[in-house]
Amino acid sequence: MREGCKDHSEPIREWARSRQLGAFPRRDMADVRVDQLLVRLGHPEVYVHQGNCEHLFTFSDVRLLNPTDPLRLSVYPFHTAISQNQTIYCTTCAEFGAKWIVTGCSRVPFDPAFFCETCFKLYLYKDGKKICDFKAYCYRGNEINLLKPNS
Structure with missing residues (x-):
């Protein structure tokens, strides 16, 4: 986490701990790649920054490469749909x-x-x-x- 920033996830993680909902680890997004995430298909996820700016996203598909897929890592992950x-x-x-x-x-x-x-x-x-x-x-x-x- 950058210096001077606040961990807005702490109250949520504490709430989950008190209800024995499991561990919700926090990691610096600069040090994490998409392939290191635990993905739950179809489950809405939220990325929160600056305290009140929320970005909702959902992983809808995970599959092996097929012959028509691009091979450059720089194009992944790619959007299949963007909410209106x-x-x-x-x-x-x-x-x-x-x-x-x-x-x-x-x-x-x-x-x-x-x-x-x-x-x-x-x-x-x-x-x-x-x-x-x-x-x-x-x-x-x-x-x-x-x-x-x-x-």
Whole structure:
């Protein structure tokens, strides 16, 4: 790990240890090659850096070379598909991923507007009470809960 960086995986590894879920070793990515990883096919993995930037990826296929495969190691691993899902950022701070969709709000120039948790609470609430009329929906990427607005 680079000097001055924080190990963001420690609380997760401690949580897993306390529940006897097994060992989750941490290694410096500069010292690890893909062929040294323990791969679980079809299982989503996450690479986290800078504390809040997450990259989801899945190993979907492992096989032996066939005659049409390139022989240069520099082309591996190669993508077979790249997800079209992109993070939608908060329209207020543009720093964090959206957690809320807000509609019908007179304080916001966009309808709908996307908010991170912090901006949602700081901009639309005071002392835990709404400061204007709006509807808010929990936002989870492509999965949206439209049945239960947070009025």
